[in-house]
Amino acid sequence: xxxxxxxxxxxxxxxxxxxxxxxxxxxxxxxxxxxxDEIAARAGTNKRxxxxxxxxxxxxxxxxxxxxxxxxxxEEEDLDVAHLPPRAAMARLVAxxxxxxxxxxxxxxxxxxxxxxxxxxxxxxxxxxxxxxxxTDMLRDVLARGAEQGQFRADVDALQLYLSIVALxxxxxxxxxxxxxxxxxxxxxxxxxxxxxxxxxxMVLGYLRP
Amino acid sequence: xxxxxxxxxxxxxxxxxxxxxxxxxxxxxxxxxxxxDEIAARAGTNKRxxxxxxxxxxxxxxxxxxxxxxxxxxEEEDLDVAHLPPRAAMARLVAxxxxxxxxxxxxxxxxxxxxxxxxxxxxxxxxxxxxxxxxTDMLRDVLARGAEQGQFRADVDALQLYLSIVALxxxxxxxxxxxxxxxxxxxxxxxxxxxxxxxxxxMVLGYLRP
DNA sequence: CTCCGAAGTAACTAGTTGGTTACTTCGGAG
DNA sequence: CTCCGAAGTAACCAACTAGTTACTTCGGAG
Numbered sequence: 001x002x003x004x005x006x007x008x009x010x011x012x013x014x015x016x017x018x019x020x021x022x023x024x025x026x027x028x029x030x031x032x033x034x035x036x037d038e039i040a041a042r043a044g045t046n047k048r049x050x051x052x053x054x055x056x057x058x059x060x061x062x063x064x065x066x067x068x069x070x071x072x073x074x075e076e077e078d079l080d081v082a083h084l085p086p087r088a089a090m091a092r093l094v095a096x097x098x099x100x101x102x103x104x105x106x107x108x109x110x111x112x113x114x115x116x117x118x119x120x121x122x123x124x125x126x127x128x129x130x131x132x133x134x135x136t137d138m139l140r141d142v143l144a145r146g147a148e149q150g151q152f153r154a155d156v157d158a159l160q161l162y163l164s165i166v167a168l169x170x171x172x173x174x175x176x177x178x179x180x181x182x183x184x185x186x187x188x189x190x191x192x193x194x195x196x197x198x199x200x201x202x203m204v205l206g207y208l209r210p
Numbered sequence: 211x212x213x214x215x216x217x218x219x220x221x222x223x224x225x226x227x228x229x230x231x232x233x234x235x236x237x238x239x240x241x242x243x244x245x246x247d248e249i250a251a252r253a254g255t256n257k258r259x260x261x262x263x264x265x266x267x268x269x270x271x272x273x274x275x276x277x278x279x280x281x282x283x284x285e286e287e288d289l290d291v292a293h294l295p296p297r298a299a300m301a302r303l304v305a306x307x308x309x310x311x312x313x314x315x316x317x318x319x320x321x322x323x324x325x326x327x328x329x330x331x332x333x334x335x336x337x338x339x340x341x342x343x344x345x346t347d348m349l350r351d352v353l354a355r356g357a358e359q360g361q362f363r364a365d366v367d368a369l370q371l372y373l374s375i376v377a378l379x380x381x382x383x384x385x386x387x388x389x390x391x392x393x394x395x396x397x398x399x400x401x402x403x404x405x406x407x408x409x410x411x412x413m414v415l416g417y418l419r420p
Numbered sequence: 421c422t423c424c425g426a427a428g429t430a431a432c433t434a435g436t437t438g439g440t441t442a443c444t445t446c447g448g449a450g
Numbered sequence: 451c452t453c454c455g456a457a458g459t460a461a462c463c464a465a466c467t468a469g470t471t472a473c474t475t476c477g478g479a480g
Contacts, residue, residue, distance in 0.1 A: 010448080011456065030326055033242035036438060046458055051439065111388055112322040116240055119387035131392050159393070160409040163382055171377030174384065177329035178321055182341050183369070199370040206417035220478080221426065246468060256428055261469065427476070436467080446457070 015053045017043040022064045027106035062121045068107045069131045076134045086146030091201045098169035108173045152208040168200040225263045227253040232274045237316035272331045278317045279341045286344045296356030301411045308379035318383045362418040378410040
């Protein structure tokens, strides 16, 4: 069990390096395939300290997962679309989400792994509200404003649309290796991402057309 | 290395039971987390025969993955939309894909795992064309017919649309556990699937509207 | 009934790995 | 400079696991 006393600056730095290294190793190898020695080595520290701070491999996994959710939430909170007209705001939300997953394939990998675990670790998280995406509230607001102004249909299920927006971004990142093996194209290039983003935005806006 | 002589009916049956058991275990635990003893036990056989037929755990993984792709391809080949009007045909393709992944979460799990491996095993497959989905060709045909009849826009990127159709079905299955943990809803119920299907069809058709 | 390959059993090997113990060394605060 | 907690080192343990070996038993074809 980790100490609950406040950590010194040096201790905080070591802990953070372990967490960063864990993110890389868990994203590349999954929980079962990740190696504790490898994480410690990548962090420039040792197993002793890893166990001192995190207690167990599984506890490190959950902390890394929570940190990944928190990082996404923080970027979402910086997203301000309230001042944009509805269509531009919606395009912004779709593009943000697609680009976020493209920039953070490790987040996508962790989600996939946690679903393999049937979200067993996530359910042990004590901070579930922190996992909730502010995107859903922004989406509701933009949908309401769009409908009021006659730019969007009024009968949209916000949860369904949220799932679709996230799906459009998530899927190609999650499957980029098998898709590349089959279609022989690099889906991670800037050109491919730009095409993907344009398509996703058009798809969502096409759906919302009254 | 497995024997290349034709197998007896009994041998074929044992091999198939091992493959079926492997699919379950790999889908639940991933390659690194799966246990060979567990696969053998679930198949009602033993490690000796597993190694006799497959040679190594990784070879079993690739064979299970190829079998999963082949099973999907076989069902896709049974899908006949050529006689349907374009909109109905497109709705059919979208619904088929969404329902296929809902019925086969193990396929989704294997894809996610293979992307974790960066498709290293899939690239060793000697039968890459078998992995190619007939859906893409059907999609091109339906898009062309729809554009000819003025029911679809004419400037659609078929690959982008294919990725989106698959994404709409794949994502909620791939993330059903983390989404349930966060949103507190069972996305696998028939009601949820029906809502998801209706939404996905509307989204694609909305996008295709001229 | 016989025969032989399939199938099964059990022990084994060699290596791996999460986690622990028992120290020594380091680095920053006072 | 001293002190003490952080950090590191190295050996260790116990359990696990992929894969192998050396058999025995089973089951179907002839």
